Amino acid sequence: MTTWRDVEAAVPEFAERVQALFDAHKHKTIATLRADGSPRISGIEVTFDDGELTFGSMPNARKGCDLRRDPRFALHSATVDPVEGAEADWPGEAKIAGRAIPSGAITDGPDGELFRTEIAEVVLTHLNDAATLLVIQWWTPTHGLRTVERE
Template sequence: MVGWNEVEKAEPEFAASVRTVFEKSKHKTIATLRADGGPRISGIEAEFDDGDGELTFGSMPGSRKGADLARDPRLALHSPSVDPPEDAPADWQGDAKIAGRAVFTHELTGPQPGQGFRVDIDEVVRIGLNAAGDQLVIQVWRPGRGLREFSRK
């Protein structure tokens, strides 16, 4: 597993496109694992920290996602998602997903107490459309494996 800065070093253009998609809106979606092993989906604000090159987020005190992550740190983050423009589907920005593990970094203090985390990354996926707008283009990056790309109709 690696930090976001390693993705940027390994594949700068890919990382920039993923970050653009993630930053198109403040709110993202996080998936965690409940105590019974089932999935839990929650809204979250996640940020790319330019200071240390990490992908970070916080959890409010007593939140279920925080309890999930304390028990099992595996997670998936999904970017904001919008429909492709009907008149120009190839202009769709697509969406992106990041899977990995939450690593507790510090207690948050101030007006919004809670816990701060960074994401150790297992996989980054970027989905968009080809220039004609008639095929999905899927890019997958994993540490040690590099970037792969494939298309689907």
């Protein structure tokens, strides 16, 4: 099982940048799969704690039901638009995909179910220093970190 700690150990600067994008805003978006296989998008909050990426689901929430039936998920950081004239300052956006593992009840805070994550892919999209190219970096446990630049 690949945890956030594994990502941090393999590619520390990349992991730090991805986590900073997730930590910059409270609300993120998660995609899960409905019983019929169609996608569902929901708002969510996530926590990076002691090498684990975790999130919760309120009692009887559809996303929790989705994840118990099919644990695959895709998580997206909050998105902000580049400021015209200051595009090089755009922090970018991050995505994490994998499997959610039910881990019992949430012990502090509101009632709900806690999920830990098994990470399959981490993606960071940003601009190069000159703000002339889109840079897509992605990491997987199998292939490590790869980078593509696009105009």
